[in-house]
Amino acid sequence: MRNFSMKLFGTALLAGCMLLAGCERPPIESVQRGYRGTGMLQVYNPRTLEEVRAANEVPASIPLAPGDSPKATTVYKNVQVLTDLNVAEFTRLMVSMTNWVSPKEGCAYCHAGGDFAADTVYAKTVARRMLQMTRHINTDWKKHVAETGVTCYTCHRGQPVPAQVWTQDPGPKTAAQAGNRAEQNAAAMKVGLTSLPYDPFSYYLKGEYPIPVAGEQALPADNRHSIKETEGTYGLMMHLSQSLGVNCTYCHNSRAFYDWDQSTPQRQTAWYGIRMVRDLNNDYLEPLGPTYPKERLGPLGDAPKANCGTCHQGVYKPLFGVSMLKDHPELAGAKR
Numbered sequence: 001m002r003n004f005s006m007k008l009f010g011t012a013l014l015a016g017c018m019l020l021a022g023c024e025r026p027p028i029e030s031v032q033r034g035y036r037g038t039g040m041l042q043v044y045n046p047r048t049l050e051e052v053r054a055a056n057e058v059p060a061s062i063p064l065a066p067g068d069s070p071k072a073t074t075v076y077k078n079v080q081v082l083t084d085l086n087v088a089e090f091t092r093l094m095v096s097m098t099n100w101v102s103p104k105e106g107c108a109y110c111h112a113g114g115d116f117a118a119d120t121v122y123a124k125t126v127a128r129r130m131l132q133m134t135r136h137i138n139t140d141w142k143k144h145v146a147e148t149g150v151t152c153y154t155c156h157r158g159q160p161v162p163a164q165v166w167t168q169d170p171g172p173k174t175a176a177q178a179g180n181r182a183e184q185n186a187a188a189m190k191v192g193l194t195s196l197p198y199d200p201f202s203y204y205l206k207g208e209y210p211i212p213v214a215g216e217q218a219l220p221a222d223n224r225h226s227i228k229e230t231e232g233t234y235g236l237m238m239h240l241s242q243s244l245g246v247n248c249t250y251c252h253n254s255r256a257f258y259d260w261d262q263s264t265p266q267r268q269t270a271w272y273g274i275r276m277v278r279d280l281n282n283d284y285l286e287p288l289g290p291t292y293p294k295e296r297l298g299p300l301g302d303a304p305k306a307n308c309g310t311c312h313q314g315v316y317k318p319l320f321g322v323s324m325l326k327d328h329p330e331l332a333g334a335k336r
Contacts, residue, residue, distance in 0.1 A: 033249060033264060040249040040264075052245065056319050059099065059153065061327035065092040077117035081131045084335040093330055097127070100153040102160050109160060123160070125291050131331075133284040137276065138325060139333040144272040149325035149332060154318050155310050164243075164309035166190070167298020169199040182228060192242060196235035197228070201307055204236045205274065206281045211236065214258040240270065243309035244316045266316075273308065281305040 024045050034040025065088030072090035073079045082090055094107075102109035107116070110124040119125060130152065138149040155162040172186045188198035203209040213225035213233050241247055251267035253259065260267065289303035297303060311318045325332055 034253060038249075039254040042246055042250060052314050053320065055157075055313070056315055058319055058322045058324060061324070062092050062096055064327070065089045078119070081128050082330070085330055089330055093328065096328065097152055100151070100158065101127075101156045103158055105160065122291050122293060126288055129284055129288060133280060134331050135333050136284070137280070138331060141272065141276045141279075144269060144276045147325075148317070148321060148323040150311060150318070151324045151328055151331050153324060155306070157313070161296075161304070162306075162310050164307065164313060165304040166201050166205075166307050167302050167304055168202050168300045170299050171198060184231070190239055190242075191235040192238040194235070194238060196238065197232045198235070200232055200235040200239060201305070203232060205277050205307055206286065206305065208278065211274070212258065216258055240308050243307070243312045243314070245312075245314045246316055250316065277306055277308065 027046065029044045029046060031042045031044070032040070033042055065086070067086065067089070069087040069089075071083075072085050072087050073083050075087050076090065079090070082093065085093065098107055098109075110121055110127050112118040112120045134150060134152065137145055157163065169188075171181060171183060174181065183197035183199055185195045186198055187193045187195055191198060191200065204211055209232070210225070210229070211233055213223075213230045215221065215223040237248065241250075244250065248254065248257070249264075251264055251270055253262035253264075256262045285305045286303050289297065289301070292303055
């Protein structure tokens with residue numbers, strides 16, 4: 001009996017330790033973001049926040065170039081995008097891009113050795129399109145990026161391929177004739193290790209499936225959205241929450257998730273952000289598929305694409321809102 005009691009105590013102690021392992025030790029900080037009683041709080045752990053802060057430090061910028069040198073097109077061959085820059089501005093941006101994207105690989109990541117004008121390296125073609133995309137974001141999507149804008153570093157952070165990109169997910173392998181999972185019951189990191197549909201991106205960040213599915217009244221009326229659509233929406237919201245390091249009440253009032261009048265201004269910013277990502281994926285990133293070598297494509301043969309985490313990487317504003325664009329005005333758009 002004694003041995004049984006000791007085993008029971010040991011099992012209970014182990015179970016308690018396992019439960020506590022999923023908890024965070026204090027202090028935990030909370031920020032009130034709405035009226036009291038609405039549950040609109042953001043909860044932060046100062047220790048993990050410091051880790052995220054260290055990963056979002058902005059690198060030092062090269063001093064601005066003089067504006068009196070000749071046009072880059074008069075000195076360099078095969079300049080197709082940055083035709084408005086002078087030699088000094090062009091060279092400064094090329095050095096900055098190398099530091100932002102390929103500090104280990106250097107210029108050779110995009111350029112063929114001995115012939116910088118050649119287009120034989122696929123990464124050079126991709127880089128051209130990325131420059132056009134960056135200018136497009138900073139010019140045409142101010143309703144999301146405002147005057148803070150983005151640069152190559154916003155996504156790349158010193159890596160040739162950004163840490164968070166996505167391709168179509170074929171899902172886990174199943175036995176033949178095992179039926180259709182409906183993209184569920186397979187815990188995935190991208191949806192917070194839940195069993196929600198594991199590929200919300202193909203539907204909502206490339207396709208234009210409707211995201212709002214909540215009805216505005218308790219009884220059935222004209223809302224014909226399915227449970228599966230609801231679960232897909234929740235999967236996307238889990239991704240947004242993880243990408244920005246926030247919870248649902250960063251954008252929504254917890255008593256009326258559907259109501260725009262009771263939502264925070266951040267919900268409107270997120271609305272534009274979703275449309276911006278769709279635009280980038282459909283017009284800039286997906287069409288690059290034929291340019292990439294096979295090993296850079298996804299398991300279903302599609303090109304890498306962006307999601308909210310590509311820029312945000314765990315914080316509510318990329319790089320905690322510090323703008324690098326003021327030091328690189330050439331990325332804000334073509335000079336007039």
